[in-house]
Amino acid sequence: xxxxxxxxxNHATTPVDPRVLQAMLPYxxxxxxxxxxxxxSFGWAAEEAVDKSRNQIASLIxxxxxxxxxxxxxxESDNLAIKGIVEFxxxxxxxxxxxxxxxxxxxxxxxMLERNGKAVVTYLPVDKYGMVDPDAVRAAITxxxxxxxxxxxxxxIGTIHPVAEIGRxxxxxxxxxxxxxxxxxGKIPVDVERDGIDLLSMSAxxxxxxxxxGAIYVRSKGPRVRLTPQMDGGGHERGMRSGTLNVTxxxxxxxxxxxxxxxxxxxxxxxxxxxxxxxAGIFERLDEVYVxxxxxxxLPGNLNVSFAYVEGESLLMGISDIAVxxxxxxxxxxxxxxxxxxxxxxxxxxxxxxxRFGLGRFNTGDEVDFxxxxxxxxxxxxREMSPLYEMAREGIDLKSVQWKTE
Amino acid sequence: MAYSEKVIEHYTNPRNxxxxxxxxxxxGTGVVGAPECGDVMKLQLKINPENGVxxxxxxxTFGCGSAIASSSYVTELVKGKHIEEAMTIKNTxxxxxxxxxxxxxxxxxxxxxxxxxxxxxxxxxQTPAAATEEPKKAQEN
Numbered sequence: 001x002x003x004x005x006x007x008x009x010n011h012a013t014t015p016v017d018p019r020v021l022q023a024m025l026p027y028x029x030x031x032x033x034x035x036x037x038x039x040x041s042f043g044w045a046a047e048e049a050v051d052k053s054r055n056q057i058a059s060l061i062x063x064x065x066x067x068x069x070x071x072x073x074x075x076e077s078d079n080l081a082i083k084g085i086v087e088f089x090x091x092x093x094x095x096x097x098x099x100x101x102x103x104x105x106x107x108x109x110x111x112m113l114e115r116n117g118k119a120v121v122t123y124l125p126v127d128k129y130g131m132v133d134p135d136a137v138r139a140a141i142t143x144x145x146x147x148x149x150x151x152x153x154x155x156x157i158g159t160i161h162p163v164a165e166i167g168r169x170x171x172x173x174x175x176x177x178x179x180x181x182x183x184x185x186g187k188i189p190v191d192v193e194r195d196g197i198d199l200l201s202m203s204a205x206x207x208x209x210x211x212x213x214g215a216i217y218v219r220s221k222g223p224r225v226r227l228t229p230q231m232d233g234g235g236h237e238r239g240m241r242s243g244t245l246n247v248t249x250x251x252x253x254x255x256x257x258x259x260x261x262x263x264x265x266x267x268x269x270x271x272x273x274x275x276x277x278x279x280a281g282i283f284e285r286l287d288e289v290y291v292x293x294x295x296x297x298x299l300p301g302n303l304n305v306s307f308a309y310v311e312g313e314s315l316l317m318g319i320s321d322i323a324v325x326x327x328x329x330x331x332x333x334x335x336x337x338x339x340x341x342x343x344x345x346x347x348x349x350x351x352x353x354x355x356r357f358g359l360g361r362f363n364t365g366d367e368v369d370f371x372x373x374x375x376x377x378x379x380x381x382x383r384e385m386s387p388l389y390e391m392a393r394e395g396i397d398l399k400s401v402q403w404k405t406e
Numbered sequence: 407m408a409y410s411e412k413v414i415e416h417y418t419n420p421r422n423x424x425x426x427x428x429x430x431x432x433x434g435t436g437v438v439g440a441p442e443c444g445d446v447m448k449l450q451l452k453i454n455p456e457n458g459v460x461x462x463x464x465x466x467t468f469g470c471g472s473a474i475a476s477s478s479y480v481t482e483l484v485k486g487k488h489i490e491e492a493m494t495i496k497n498t499x500x501x502x503x504x505x506x507x508x509x510x511x512x513x514x515x516x517x518x519x520x521x522x523x524x525x526x527x528x529x530x531x532q533t534p535a536a537a538t539e540e541p542k543k544a545q546e547n
Contacts, residue, residue: 387467390425
């Protein structure tokens with residue numbers, strides 16, 4: 001039997017791995033020093049822990065340890081990268097290239113710069129799989145372009161961008177390339193050298209580390225990337241991010257990276273098996289279900305599915321002992337369905353019908369069986385209640401219907 | 407967002423789900439909302455042409471739990487009511503009964519619209535010659 005509720009929303013956040021927690025515990029009350037205290041053993045011990053973490057992170061993404069700057073999380077890293085670059089390179093230009101399916105931390109940072117007249121932003125479209133076209137990136141570059149900011153893998157649909165190709169274009173044109181790699185680091189191989197990434201955002205809580213801590217990789221050589229700090233103070237983190245280091249969190253982030261790196265190969269095979277099992281189970285039992293995202297270039301733990309004729313939030317309500325998320329408007333504050341799903345160009349109705357399953361380290365095959373069963377039963381029940389399903393069964397083309405809206 | 411107990415109750419045990427048989431007499435059908443908005447309600451009312459009383463109601467809804475609960479509740483609410491009385495039902499009654507939060511008010515508005523649409527549809531079938539004139543009386547005469 002499976003234990004309820006089942007957590008299958010690992011793109012949103014992940015539980016702290018017990019091994020990570022163990023590594024963190026001594027740094028609350030025993031080794032509690034300030035890593036910036038240079039003149040006593042408490043400070044040195046803290047600094048040593050921070051340095052170890054820097055190494056653990058750097059080796060996961062093939063960076064040098066001094067290129068890792070600690071932040072409060074990926075939202076801060078994204079803000080620092082985008083605003084910091086635009087401000088630093090303001091004499092060179094003001095143009096940013098990004099895409100429509102980026103995380104809000106990236107999109108809203110760009111919009112803020114636009115509103116303040118500090119930047120002009122190109123929001124590239126994506127194809128029906130959520131993939132940005134590297135040629136479109138190239139074509140969008142102007143002599144004013146100072147930053148390309150594109151995510152590694154999408155948080156809703158799991159699509160993995162052709163990052164290395166975009167990195168090559170950026171390098172060739174001498175433009176800084178920032179990559180929001182929150183969903184990718186620790187999940188799939190990320191290599192800042194191979195991928196030509198100059199700035200990279202990451203977060204601990206997506207990889208079984210604690211919330212409230214993250215990092216930004218800042219390339220130190222070939223080229224040396226410089227940015228204007230967004231937090232002023234004691235000049236920590238080579239002046240790029242002031243503020244006393246969250247040593248406990250940093251230790252957790254480092255340990256989380258170490259574990260993710262060591263177990264990635266095996267873990268990905270396991271997750272892919274679970275994902276395929278879930279997908280096959282749903283598709284065997286239900287008609288008119290559609291996968292959102294790329295068929296192959298997708299995060300192993302991601303399955304985003306639209307169940308036609310069933311509204312996503314109502315489905316979530318029916319499977320309340322399973323934690324997944326929906327692109328439905330009703331689950332958002334704006335009453336708009338997911339902008340990521342809509343960017344794929346699929347019918348709006350299917351955007352309202354999308355459910356994201358995020359498989360992770362602690363999910364099991366039994367849980368997948370349980371979820372498959374519950375979801376398919378509930379979809380069938382809701383379809384029996386759905387006027388759209390009835391109309392479709394009667395052969396009515398829903399697109400030809402004149403809907404009465406206000 | 408937490409749902410009210412009443413929304414959960416209606417969602418779990420929806421009343422009067424379904425459709426009347428095609429071609430059944432005295433049925434008015436209202437379909438409101440649109441798939442791209444994430445809400446479509448179909449409300450069917452079986453109305454006695456002799457006295458204008460709603461004798462039965464059925465619904466099908468594509469939408470969130472609150473939309474399903476609103477339409478389920480409405481089928482109970484209108485049964486036994488005269489159509490003129492049903493036409494005066496305000497969405498606020500639904501909001502109150504189901505404890506809908508502000509973001510779900512539109513579900514109750516849709517349910518109110520569905521009642522009106524279904525009754526209007528029924529009226530239009532009753533007196534195809536003079537749809538705008540008091541249809542109930544025309545029937546009774």
